[in-house]
Each structure stands twice: as structure tokens, then as C-alpha cells.
Amino acid sequence: MKENRRNWYLKRNKLIIIGSGGHGKVIADIAIQTQEWENIYFLDDQEIGPVMGISVVGKMNEYHKYIKSHYFIVGIGNNSIREKIVNELNNSHAKFATIIHPNACIGSDVIINHGTVIMAGSIINSSTRIGHHSIINTGANVDHDNLIMNFVHISPGVNLAGGVKVGTKTWLGIGSSVINNIDIHSNCIIGAGSVVIHNIIIEGTYVGSPAKLIRKNS
Numbered sequence: 001m002k003e004n005r006r007n008w009y010l011k012r013n014k015l016i017i018i019g020s021g022g023h024g025k026v027i028a029d030i031a032i033q034t035q036e037w038e039n040i041y042f043l044d045d046q047e048i049g050p051v052m053g054i055s056v057v058g059k060m061n062e063y064h065k066y067i068k069s070h071y072f073i074v075g076i077g078n079n080s081i082r083e084k085i086v087n088e089l090n091n092s093h094a095k096f097a098t099i100i101h102p103n104a105c106i107g108s109d110v111i112i113n114h115g116t117v118i119m120a121g122s123i124i125n126s127s128t129r130i131g132h133h134s135i136i137n138t139g140a141n142v143d144h145d146n147l148i149m150n151f152v153h154i155s156p157g158v159n160l161a162g163g164v165k166v167g168t169k170t171w172l173g174i175g176s177s178v179i180n181n182i183d184i185h186s187n188c189i190i191g192a193g194s195v196v197i198h199n200i201i202i203e204g205t206y207v208g209s210p211a212k213l214i215r216k217n218s
């Protein structure tokens with residue numbers, strides 16, 4: 001009985017996913033699997049839908065129609081574009097969801113802030129902090145005492161050892177790895193499969209093993 005009442009309460013929530021592309025679709029899939037949402041809609045400028053059986057109820061700039069009644073999640077993988085849309089929604093006092101796949105493994109004393117998505121098979125170990133509107137993508141390992149700032153994208157299959165700090169809007173490419181106690185600056189890109197073994201203090205793109213700077217941000 002108690003469980004049913006809890007579900008009834010949770011299922012009153014309504015979710016708008018901004019963007020019905022690949023990332024938005026994976027978020028929708030997770031949201032369905034959590035069984036926490038009474039209804040789920042997309043807003044998208046390209047699609048008129050439905051996408052995966054989910055209605056596209058308008059263009060992105062029509063979000064204001066849903067501000068009072070729905071939670072939002074921005075389903076755009078690009079960190080800068082996601083930030084821009086979130087800032088606009090913040091100005092309208094939107095409420096943001098946090099979406100966590102039921103098969104993600106979350107340790108004790110972990111904090112995950114709103115707007116963040118944790119995908120299937122990812123592991124977040126003890127005392128890690130994850131900021132707002134970040135993405136921990138499929139099968140990523142984020143070990144203990146990590147600090148992942150806002151608007152970060154940790155791609156599928158990334159391995160972060162203990163005590164790693166990842167700065168705002170940094171993107172770690174698919175399958176990259178970072179050894180323990182490394183700081184990675186904000187606004188960086190770490191190439192697919194790269195291995196970071198030194199602190200990264202200059203904003204830019206880094207590739208290889210060990211990861212080396214190939215381009216500074218302009």
C-alpha cells in the first residue's frame with residue numbers, strides 16, 4: 001500500500017525533453033524505464049514527431065507553455081548548446097529533472113545535481129559530486145571522490161580513477177581514461193580513447209596516450 005502511494009505521488013510528474021535527437025531519445029528511454037513520469041513529451045525544432053511513440057508537442061521556443069506544469073531536461077549532447085538552452089529556461093524559472101537509469105550503480109555519499117543524466121550501466125562511486133546539467137553516458141565509470149562540474153559530458157565507456165576533477169563544459173570522448181587525482185580544466189575536449197596522466201591547465205583539445213594538446217581554444 002505504501003509503495004503504491006509513493007508511485008502515485010511520483011507519477012504525477014510530467015517531463016519535457018528538449019531535443020528529440022539521439023541523446024534526447026536515450027533520455028526518453030531512461031525516463032520511461034524509471035516509471036516516475038505520468039507523461040513525457042519532446043520539444044524539437046526539426047521533428048514534428050512522434051519520436052519513439054512520444055509526441056513532439058512544439059518547437060523549443062514553446063517551452064513557456066509547459067513551465068508551470070512540467071519538469072524539463074535538455075537532451076542536447078553539445079555542452080555549449082545545452083548551457084545556452086538551460087540559461088534561457090532558468091530565466092523562466094523552469095524546474096529541472098534529474099534522470100538516472102535504474103541500472104546505474106550509485107555509491108554512498110554521492111551527490112547528483114538537477115538537470116544531470118546518468119545512463120545505463122554507469123558506475124558512480126563513493127563521495128563523488130556531479131554538477132548540474134551534466135551527462136554521465138552509457139557504461140562510464142566515475143570512481144570515488146570525483147568532482148564533475150556543470151555541463152560536462154562524460155562519454156560512453158570513459159574511466160575516471162579516484163579524485164579526478166573535471167571542469168565546467170569539458171567533454172571526455174568515448175573510451176578515454178584519466179588516472180587518479182588529475183584536474184582537467186573547463187572547456188576542454190579529450191579525444192576518444194585518450195589517456196590523461198597529467199593535470200590539464202590550458203583550455204583546448206587533447207588526444208593520444210598520454211593525452212597531448214593539439215589545439216588551444218581560441
Ligand SMILES: CC(=O)SCCNC(=O)CCNC(=O)[C@H](O)C(C)(C)COP(=O)(O)OP(=O)(O)OC[C@H]1O[C@@H](n2cnc3c(N)ncnc32)[C@H](O)[C@@H]1OP(=O)(O)O
Nearest residue numbers: 137155156172173174189190191192193194205207208214
Ligand atoms: C553516444 C555518443 O555518441 S557520445 C559521443 C562520443 N563521441 C566521441 O567521443 C568523439 C570524440 N571526438 C574525437 O576524438 C575527435 O577526434 C576530436 C574532437 C578529439 C578531434 O576532432 P577534430 O578537432 O575534428 O580533429 P581532427 O580529426 O582534425 O584531428 C586532428 C589530429 O588529431 C588526431 N586525432 C583526433 N582524434 C584523436 C584521438 N581520439 N586519438 C588520437 N589522435 C586523434 C588526428 O589523427 C589528427 O592527427 P594528424 O594531424 O596527425 O592527422
